Amino acid sequence: MKVTLEQVTKKFGKTIAVDNMNLEIRERDFLVLLGPSGCGKTTTLRLIAGLETSDSGNIYIGDTLVNDLPPKDRNIAMVFQSYALYPYMSVYDNIAFPLKIRKVPREEIRKRVRNIAELLKIEELLSRKPGQLSGGQRQRVALGRAMVREPDVFLMDEPLSNLDAKLRIHMRGELKKMHQRLRTTTIYVTHDQAEAMSMATRIAIMDRGVLQQVGSPKEVYDHPANAFVGGFIGSPPMNMWEGDLVEKNGKLKIDTSFFSYPLPPDLKEIAASKVTLGVRPEDVTIDKEKGSNAIKVRIDVIEPMGRELLVTLVSGDATIKMITPSDRTFRIGDKLKIKFKEGKLHIFEGKPL
Amino acid sequence: MQTNSRFRAKKILGKILIYGTISLALIVVLLPLYWSLSTSIKPEKTILHIPIEFFPSGFTLSHYSNIFNIIPFSNYLVNSAIITGGTLFISLVFGSIAAYGLSRYKFPGSGGLLGLIIGARMIPPIAFVIPLYLMISSFGLLDTHLGVILTHCSIVLPFTIWIMKGFFDELPRDFEEAALVDGCSRLGALRVALRLALPGLFVAGIFGFIESWNEFMFALTITRSPASTTATVGLVGLLQTPYQIPWGEIMAGVFLFTLPIFVLGYFVEKHMARVYVVGTVK
Numbered sequence A: 001m002k003v004t005l006e007q008v009t010k011k012f013g014k015t016i017a018v019d020n021m022n023l024e025i026r027e028r029d030f031l032v033l034l035g036p037s038g039c040g041k042t043t044t045l046r047l048i049a050g051l052e053t054s055d056s057g058n059i060y061i062g063d064t065l066v067n068d069l070p071p072k073d074r075n076i077a078m079v080f081q082s083y084a085l086y087p088y089m090s091v092y093d094n095i096a097f098p099l100k101i102r103k104v105p106r107e108e109i110r111k112r113v114r115n116i117a118e119l120l121k122i123e124e125l126l127s128r129k130p131g132q133l134s135g136g137q138r139q140r141v142a143l144g145r146a147m148v149r150e151p152d153v154f155l156m157d158e159p160l161s162n163l164d165a166k167l168r169i170h171m172r173g174e175l176k177k178m179h180q181r182l183r184t185t186t187i188y189v190t191h192d193q194a195e196a197m198s199m200a201t202r203i204a205i206m207d208r209g210v211l212q213q214v215g216s217p218k219e220v221y222d223h224p225a226n227a228f229v230g231g232f233i234g235s236p237p238m239n240m241w242e243g244d245l246v247e248k249n250g251k252l253k254i255d256t257s258f259f260s261y262p263l264p265p266d267l268k269e270i271a272a273s274k275v276t277l278g279v280r281p282e283d284v285t286i287d288k289e290k291g292s293n294a295i296k297v298r299i300d301v302i303e304p305m306g307r308e309l310l311v312t313l314v315s316g317d318a319t320i321k322m323i324t325p326s327d328r329t330f331r332i333g334d335k336l337k338i339k340f341k342e343g344k345l346h347i348f349e350g351k352p353l
Numbered sequence B: 001m002q003t004n005s006r007f008r009a010k011k012i013l014g015k016i017l018i019y020g021t022i023s024l025a026l027i028v029v030l031l032p033l034y035w036s037l038s039t040s041i042k043p044e045k046t047i048l049h050i051p052i053e054f055f056p057s058g059f060t061l062s063h064y065s066n067i068f069n070i071i072p073f074s075n076y077l078v079n080s081a082i083i084t085g086g087t088l089f090i091s092l093v094f095g096s097i098a099a100y101g102l103s104r105y106k107f108p109g110s111g112g113l114l115g116l117i118i119g120a121r122m123i124p125p126i127a128f129v130i131p132l133y134l135m136i137s138s139f140g141l142l143d144t145h146l147g148v149i150l151t152h153c154s155i156v157l158p159f160t161i162w163i164m165k166g167f168f169d170e171l172p173r174d175f176e177e178a179a180l181v182d183g184c185s186r187l188g189a190l191r192v193a194l195r196l197a198l199p200g201l202f203v204a205g206i207f208g209f210i211e212s213w214n215e216f217m218f219a220l221t222i223t224r225s226p227a228s229t230t231a232t233v234g235l236v237g238l239l240q241t242p243y244q245i246p247w248g249e250i251m252a253g254v255f256l257f258t259l260p261i262f263v264l265g266y267f268v269e270k271h272m273a274r275v276y277v278v279g280t281v282k
């Protein structure tokens, strides 16, 4: 089932939590809502769930306008960050609860709870209370409670944030598998860009209530729409410098206060002259040719990251992060020349973050 | 070695202090109870005997049978039970719904309303005796159970609201919201919240029970006849007996009257520890 947000705005007093949002979540999407803390992700999710009412705009689930429908009539299921398992009910009763409310016959309930429990490998936990479960087990029960009803849309609010790093990675995979099997439209909130990149079929990036870009993980990584998206996605973050776009002898270049660098002609359409140049650390390479436009730098910090090295370079007051294979040996203080990989330069209008 | 024995001595001293304090507190609390029990089983002649008989020299149960003959004491106990039950029912049902509303919805004046409710609770009840009497009288509820119940609710209901609002405030909304998404209506979500705030209901219930069961002043002004008179009022009435005050019967009545509170205390004590743990919501 697809979900459509049309010019949706939600204010809390003076705070605009969601600002004129237009977003279409396609059928079978695993859409990740990504953004820094307080940008309005949870609010967006709660608007779709019907736990908040918007100040203006329309929300559709499928083709139904749901603005005035209470949560129970939206056929959505939600996994809360806290899991919100009913502490006084057994795991079985927790999972069965949505069916009991809907007066599903007892035999049918038993069958479906067993199926879900088998799927999530929690059969032997069914008689326990949520208080007697580990974080990962609780997460699975919460998922089970959401899945048992076969809803049209899954809403998940940072369901993995309470788990330790290893379990989190494991559950990412499990959730992805689950989505591939059930194919239910899923809207998943996180502020962890790595989680978003690894799970999403599409990512929607928000900042201060405003939707910044929607696209596949590859699209938003390779073609960030603005400096915010460029800086938010990718770790370590993109290098950024403010500069002026200048054209001389038919050739385009950018002048920053530290260096000047030629740009390919296809970046010409940008209207503003004050721009930001963004280059990902893995797109910074060492230049061995003589007499090129290379930037002269000095090595300041070297951080081994296993297979690769994260090298911090300085040129005047500018710092440049570079990721390079660790088969070369570097010493702090070494002088180098660097250049940027062709076709990997990002020019954004306005100032960097 | 030296320090070890000094440490031991300190520990023993500490224990003596602890047990000493507890014993003192126990004596203060239990002495009146013991006195009513021992007086109630002393034969008539020895009750006012001088020197005081701390340990009864004789034993009789006649006061216990007399109390039911000289006044309609069983009526009084039943009245007390009905009034306490009614007060609890009204206060817990309406109190928890009101508290839920105050906790979950902000509306113009909601803060002031809570202040008013708690404020009403802090004014000494005696200030309300006359206005309440006039109200109950104009409702035509003098000398009825409902009349007394309503006056008791004026004390117990605000307290219930206050306690339950505290519990609801502590309760994460996630549970109710999960219930809403799972298919409950608002009322269904309230049921989930109530189930989670059960310890609060328990605390408010115990308080309401004690308050209503022991209440004297309002009951005295509203009741007239055995149809509605409570045990507190009935027992005090015995003090007005001409010639000789029937101390043995009064004490027997007092002991029977306090018994439910002790039974309650016994059961509550076992649950109380759990109440404190669950009350902090996990």
Ligand SMILES: Nc1ncnc2c1ncn2[C@@H]1O[C@H](COP(=O)(O)OP(=O)(O)OP(=O)(O)O)[C@@H](O)[C@H]1O
Pocket: A012, A015, A016, A017, A035, A036, A037, A038, A039, A040, A041, A042, A043, A044, A191
């Ligand atoms: N009930 C509320 N009352 C007032 N302000 C609120 C309320 N809920 C959210 N806000 C505000 O709206 C903005 C967006 O909040 P929201 O919870 O949607 O952020 P988020 O993106 O989910 O952040 P996080 O990653 O920290 O969970 C924040 O500025 C927040 O303070």
Ligand SMILES: [Mg+2]
Pocket: A041, A042, A043, A157
């Ligand atoms: Mg959030």
